Amino acid sequence: MEGVAHLLLQAYTLLAATLLITTANFSHPTAAYDPNPLQDLCVAVNHSIHGVYVNGKFCKDPRKVSPNDFFYTGLNVPRRTSNRLGVNVTLLTADSIPGLNTMGLSLGRVDLAANGGLNPPHHHPRASEIFYLIKGTLYVGFITANPTHRLFAKILTAGDVFVFPLGLIHFQWNIGSRQAVGFAILNSQNPGVVTTANTLFGAVPAVLSDVLAKAFQLDVATVEYLQQLPWQNP
Numbered sequence: 287m288e289g290v291a292h293l294l295l296q297a298y299t300l301l302a303a304t305l306l307i308t309t310a311n312f313s314h315p316t317a318a319y320d321p322n323p324l325q326d327l328c329v330a331v332n333h334s335i336h337g338v339y340v341n342g343k344f345c346k347d348p349r350k351v352s353p354n355d356f357f358y359t360g361l362n363v364p365r366r367t368s369n370r371l372g373v374n375v376t377l378l379t380a381d382s383i384p385g386l387n388t389m390g391l392s393l394g395r396v397d398l399a400a401n402g403g404l405n406p407p408h409h410h411p412r413a414s415e416i417f418y419l420i421k422g423t424l425y426v427g428f429i430t431a432n433p434t435h436r437l438f439a440k441i442l443t444a445g446d447v448f449v450f451p452l453g454l455i456h457f458q459w460n461i462g463s464r465q466a467v468g469f470a471i472l473n474s475q476n477p478g479v480v481t482t483a484n485t486l487f488g489a490v491p492a493v494l495s496d497v498l499a500k501a502f503q504l505d506v507a508t509v510e511y512l513q514q515l516p517w518q519n520p
């Protein structure tokens with residue numbers, strides 16, 4: 287009986303792997319999805335003596351798992367926003383809460399400075415996002431892909447919720463006269479962040495300026511000016 291169950295499990299795993307590979311290769315070549323959990327717990331550890339690669343993180347022996355593996359404290363504390371963009375993003379992933387490993391979830395706190403704090407245009411290659419504003423007034427939006435480039439934008443006040451669909455460029459801008467705070471829930475333990483301007487103009491080593499000049503309809507001198515600016519991640 288146990289042998290049959292084992293065979294069935296193997297067949298199922300093979301089918302799941304085939305579906306995953308098919309999806310990855312043909313439908314979404316740049317986006318990967320979190321697999322569903324295969325066990326109750328898979329708390330992340332940093333290294334393995336055997337060096338086996340398991341979906342990004344190794345699992346702790348379940349007997350050694352403790353409540354603290356699922357815990358984080360201090361997300362209520364306001365973050366410093368006195369930087370160039372006036373934004374501070376605290377993203378909690380499986381790196382900070384090991385119990386999130388394989389759960390397909392992460393949580394972010396976004397602090398935006400009064401009068402123009404900006405979480406600049408960016409996208410998450412592996413996650414959709416639902417954003418809940420608890421304080422302040424924001425102009426937020428996302429833009430659809432080719433060929434429409436349609437902007438969906440809204441002004442949010444405290445208590446409002448907005449969705450940023452998987453992989454689409456989006457932004458949050460504080461148009462109010464006081465600090466704004468929101469929380470973002472993302473459906474990946476490692477959503478990834480591609481900040482559009484930083485990524486293209488702050489690439490290391492630099493992208494050939496002619497490439498960006500042609501793409502952005504700019505002259506090379508303007509591109510080179512942009513490329514030498516200090517780009518920092520929010």
Ligand SMILES: *[C@@H]1O[C@H](CO)[C@@H](O)[C@H](O)[C@H]1NC(C)=O
Nearest residue numbers: 330331332380381382383384
């Ligand atoms: C993993 O290693 C990093 C860097 O050494 C450390 O900050 C973090 O706490 C470690 N996480 C776990 C779950 O051991």
Ligand SMILES: *[C@@H]1O[C@H](CO)[C@@H](O)[C@H](O)[C@H]1NC(C)=O
Nearest residue numbers: 364365366367368369374520
């Ligand atoms: C975000 O806030 C924390 C805590 O206030 C601070 O240590 C950190 O330097 C801030 N990050 C940026 C980019 O301003």
